[in-house]
Amino acid sequence: MADVLKRDLRLLFPRTGGVDLVASTADFETVEGRDNLAQALILRLLVGRGELRTLGHPRYGSRIHELIGEPMDGPNRELLRRYVRRALMEDPRVEEVTRVDVLPRKDAPGVVMVEAAVRPATGAPLEVKVEIDVG
Template sequence: MRAPQLLTDIAIDVHHRELRPVYRINTQRKWVLGGEALALDMATISDRDNLGQAIIIRLLTPRGELAALGHPQYGSRLHEIVGRTNTASTRDLARLYILESLQQEARIDTIESVAITPSPGRRSSIDVSIDVRPLGAVETLTIGPIVLEI
């Protein structure tokens, strides 16, 4: 059985390991038909890579941010833990908010694991690693570790 299509989107470049909106659209320089001019072309990303990127964007977007566009449940509540002390209960809350957000993604069959640990040497950060199994896939997709400032 062929795995369902996991879609194609514009590719973003991750410029930092931190989970924060510091991404840029991935562009490539291409010669325009006839070779008279150089133009920028947006790169695309597909399948498993697209799902990984979509998960990061979903986690970065505060829940309710897209309500005016008809997507009130899109996003996560991770922004609600910013400013809290890095304790076991805060890390548990981060894990809960990530699980809530991932359950909204229709292309995920199973959430295999969400690991949250204190960032070594950084009191106000946590490391997040996520393993999911896309619909119709046998292998898991790993996102992270990424750093979340709290």
């Protein structure tokens, strides 16, 4: 199964934003299998669609960034759900997106928790969670 879901460098997604590599004493850490797929899906959601165009990946990413500054009312939460679902389905390792929930954080206006469940091409269903600041 790890071959199908692949291997990559392990990334750290700090709450302050951005992404960083995780290093051990000898080398950079890697992630494989289901953990790699979960990491790849989170990264796909956080990268703006078209942001990697100059690297040869014009359709990679999501449209979530288009909602920055918009109120997270019912219609925009539904739009966010659709953007998440579409981005997740664009990964060839995902057979189906079975659930996408957008949960506003009451303690942090403009911040939402996105929780999704996907059915990978192989193996059991996988949960993906990412916090997004659209404020």
